[in-house]
Amino acid sequence: MTDLDLSVPGAGRRAAPNQAPALVGHNVVTSDHALTEALARHGSPELVGELAPLGAEAGTAEAREHGMLANRHHPRLTSYDRWGNRIDEVEFHPSWHWLMERAVGHGLQAAPWEQQDRGDPHAHLRRAAGFFAWGQTEPGHGCPISMTYAAVPALRVDDAIAREWTPLLAARSYDPGVRAASEKSGALAGMGMTEKQGGSDVRANQTRAVPTAEDGWYTLHGHKWFTSAPMNDLFLVLAQAPGGLTCFLVPRVLADGTRNRLDVVRLKDKLGNRSNASSEIELDGTLAQRLGEEGRGVRTIIEMVAATRLDCVLGSAALMRHALAEASWHVAHRSAFGGLLVDKPLMQNVVADLAVESEAATALAMRLAAAVDRPGDPHEAALRRIALPLAKFWVCKRTPAMVAEALECLGGNGYVEESGLPLMFRESPLNSIWEGSGNVNALDVLRALGREPEVLQAWITEVGAARGSDSRLDRAVDDTLALLGDLAALESGARRLAGQMAACLQGSLLVRFAPADVADAFCGSRFGTSYGGTFGMLTSGSLREVVDRATPHL
Missing domain, CATH: 1.20.140.10 (Butyryl-CoA Dehydrogenase, subunit A, domain 3)
Known part of the structure; x- marks a missing residue:
């Protein structure tokens, strides 16, 4: 009976010999010498202790299972509701939300920008180490986390827009759902740059931006070939304005609570990154706020x-x-x-x-x-x-x-x-x-x-x-x-x-x-x-x- 282990699944059956046990129960941060030494070298030894709870959670069997489930159950696009209304919503498995909630809760999205503004000398190093460690649970959900982190320096081209959105993007509250920003405790950002005819050559973009009567606002007309995480709350998009290629902020929901015109044509069937939804979108009268000057989008x-x-x-x-x-x-x-x-x-x-x-x-x-x-x-x-x-x-x-x-x-x-x-x-x-x-x-x-x-x-x-x-x-x-x-x-x-x-x-x-x-x-x-x-x-x-x-x- 010595080959029985009543503490593990399958107890009561003969244990398989010479199989390595699952790698669970370790601390992803503290057991990584290269990481901890880099944190002490470029920051301070205290950073390791601050990140230890994240590292412990990342090494659990629960985190491993959620990572596998989020990839086994792919996102699903629902274009219309039961009454025939166009909704363009993407449904994710609960394990995706489990991973996202913790990534946001650990401040791996835009939190470092506000921490740096408050005088934290190691805000981005801490976040980078956390992103590195938590990414070992499941890589796909890192995409919306990364885009949210990256949006803040672009938003700072316009002080008013940055003041409006940065507190929501930096909040450690994961609040999914298609609602107006005023009704949310946290927000996530995405981007839409490439188009089917140009790819990396964004200057070949054909999406048009037409000025409206409201200063700084335009309607967009065109498409985006890759827009990941289409359920996010705002997107930075490149389009051709009268003055040339320009950057725009596209809110998923407008201030009055109505849904912006953002049609999700399909979700990409990708080699990997399958927990994350990457989409093709059509823009037809989509309202967008100019970010920076016309012609200076890049x-x-x-x-x-x-x-x-x-x-x-x-x-x-x-x-x-x-x-x-x-x-x-x-x-x-x-x-x-x-x-x-x-x-x-x-x-x-x-x-x-x-x-x-x-x-x-x-x-x-x-x-x-x-x-x-x-x-x-x-x-x-x-x-x-x-x-x-x-x-x-x-x-x-x-x-x-x-x-x-x-x-x-x-x-x-x-x-x-x-x-x-x-x-x-x-x-x-x-x-x-x-x-x-x-x-x-x-x-x-x-x-x-x-x-x-x-x-x-x-x-x-x-x-x-x-x-x-x-x-x-x-x-x-x-x-x-x-x-x-x-x-x-x-x-x-x-x-x-x-x-x-x-x-x-x-x-x-x-x-x-x-x-x-x-x-x-x-x-x-x-x-x-x-x-x-x-x-x-x-x-x-x-x-x-x-x-x-x-x-x-x-």
Whole structure:
């Protein structure tokens, strides 16, 4: 009877031998050394304690189950009510609302902007770490959370609009439903930029904005090809006004309580991100309030783009960390060929390599979040300008291969939906596409280098802080600078340049702040001659110590 466990589901039946237990009951924040050390480095050790309750909840079996249910039961569009009235409402599973309520309650949406205004020096770093940790419960609901966070800096182009909406967007009250803003205790924001004929080329947009008799208000006529979370309370939309491409605020419900004309044509059938509703919408006389000047739509919305790019990096880093946690936990508990998998040299190499990749992504993401907390610092502003597209390109591109390798560590178990790894794998390409594909971000790096000379100096200063500490990193920096000799000829090699610049930033952070074994493994592989792009080819570093550092603990 020793193989019976009356405390678990299935009690009374024979327990399956040699199966790793579910990874539940750990604290997603405090068990992540790369995260906690970054918080202490860029903020203060107290931040770890402040985020510990979030980390504990994120590691529960309940959170895991809600994440699975939200993806199993997809959002459903109801175009008309029983009486034939057009309502365009999307219904979500209760688990979606459970996840959203806690994300908002933890202040992962727009709360940091008000906290920063009140003098909190680490508001955005705290939020970034929370978004990173809570995103390991389920990634899809991070989309409306991220868009709400990113909307505030764009709204601040107009003081009156910002004063009206920011308190609702920053409120820690999740209040879903289609009602006027005056009747809600909290609000969420979305965006609608791309159109079917242009995609990332938003200047090709054809949606028209026609001025009304009321100053600052227009009617919109056209479509949007991707509008996620169409049940949100307001949307930032780009349209062609008489003065050119302009940014507009589109409320879901007007001040008098009537529903704005926002027709949801269909929900997208996506590869991943299936808990979240992404829609095509038609605009036909939709009322919208101008945000910023006519003709300056891209400039108005650029801060929103920067904030969502940061969240793309955070979301991809979170997927990496979650996949690594599952892989390292599995090999620490699964035996094969006469011993634990974690004791097998080749498996150690694979998991250590995954750990190095994850730690590099985490370190870079938290460094960028810390830069948002220092808006008045010229170096931080310039670094943020160049490092965001670099990190967005590199970290998001690295994620699918990394998650696939972590899945393989679980063997057949990792290919089964119950493990959660297939969900992560389907999600892994998304952040590389959203908010500008890999090419768009690589070209944005060239644009910044060509127009803003201070950004190159910021990159040189940042990577130069580790100068002399590792010869392999030093050579990589020199090789990268050599590529910049002729910017006009760089377009076809923009990805190579962006990847090398991002890896050098990661290497500098690890050499300065990570354990020597982690930094040695990173520099010896990412800047070495033997690295083939496949995980598990490390040639230096104490691999078992790297693995142990990355494995969650209960």
